[in-house]
Amino acid sequence: MRFSIIIPTLGRSEELILMLDSLLNQSFKDFEAIVVDQNEKDILTSIINSYKNSLVLKHIRIPARGASHARNEGMKIAEGSILTFPDDDCEYPNDFLMRVNTCFEENPEDGIVANTMDKTDGKAIANLSSNEIKIRRSNILKTVIEAGIFIKSNIADGIWFDEDLGVGSPSGYCSDEGPDFVLQLLAKGAEMKFYPDFRMFHPNPVRVYNEQTAIRAYKYGKGRGYFLRKNKFGLKGILYFLLLYILGMLKSIVFFNKQMFMYFVKGFKGRYEGYFKSK
Template sequence: MRFSLVVPTLNRQVEVEAFMQGLDRQTFRDFEVILVDQSGTDLFDDIVARYGRKWPVKHIRSDVRKPRHACNLGAREAVGKLIAFPDDDCIYEPDTLERVDAYFQKTDDQGFITGAVLNLDGAPTAMGRWLKQSQPLDRHSIWTGLIEFNFFMPRDLFEQVGGFDENLGPCTPFGSCEGPDLALRLMSAGAHGYHDRSLLVRHMDKSATINGARAYDYGTGMGYVLRKNHASMRTVLTFFIRPLGGTFLNLLRRKSDQATYFFRTLQGRLAGYFSTEARRIARHTPRENIS
């Protein structure tokens, strides 16, 4: 088996159906899907039965409603040489897996690869700032070059670093940046990363005016991961200054909703960076790979 695709989901039948339809259009077909179902219902039984006739589908039920716990749970059942963790509401382009396979064939299954994001209409995403060209990743560019649902790696490397940090992501105190954290730990273990602009996955755009609570929640994850992985002062200042600038710029433009979003993002990043948990784990994390 070449690919194991671990998909955590909770009550999103329509989205999972669309994801499976995208897989049915893949030009590369050597994969399994591990659906980690946190719904506690039989909502996905029909989807599992229908698509299980096309490729292997493992249906794992979990009582823990925590996406990165679900990823680690599903990964323990994976048999593919390569592993990925697509969101249940993303859609692969027809050549996504073919491109990933070609990359790892060329590199002898070393390191990891990530790519770009399109919205569901096929246009460039409005979700944040992203690298404009294909390039190797370092501990600074990882923050604008990686997205969790378009992130592929050898399964043995994922297992070597202990999988996802389950204290990160939705339903945790630190609500984002599980992907950068995993990638930074892969780099610390000696893996190289690459951002391929032609490796595309579709995902619904998130509103630029998400509420302040969610902005704060996302911010705490970034702050925690920056501190945990001993980010350089250049990286820390970059991601503290940007929301500060966004706050003042939008106040001058009298865009109060946007100003609130940037301010709450800054508050969250500061809270995560200076949290007791971030300080504690940073003391026990080696510093030799600081960029």
């Protein structure tokens, strides 16, 4: 088995169908999909069963919440030589796995990270590098998003996602589990590269500024602050991100945009608390 595609899912069915449909349409077929189901009620079995004659598909149900916990559980049963961790609302272009596989065959890297873009407008959903670049500690937050990680399973052996980080974590630190995971891989000696032109689809979570996206900015901000403190990026690291959100507040004042202002206030607060008030 070449790829193990580990998909944490909670509270979504239509989005998961789109992801599984995109797997059906892949020109490269040597993969298994592992759906790690965290729903309290069984809402997916009938959907999963409808794909079992067309995909190599494993469906495991776990009671504990958290995307990082789900990925770790998926890794325990993965059989592929390359692991990847898309969200349940991702989709792959038809030639995506073929291009990734060719990249591994032609290059020496132990892992790569692909870019993510919104399918409706074609824009990247995260402010990552526009250059093809070797991933290092110094550029980790400009090159890594968890849904785009592809890593050889032998290199990832013994490396786990920090379950205090990521959506659904009981800690409330709802981001940066991907960069944290990759830092562990780099410390083990993994060679990894970011390919901005390898693009998969993921809806942009902040198309507009409103109360919901402000709450998200706070939770994800806490994750960023905690990540920076945990990995000892120092005051320089956190002050840089706090400054970005101060600039965002100033921009929102110029445009008289209250919702935008609250987004950056909440994001600032989350980053501050995640760094200075985390255990």
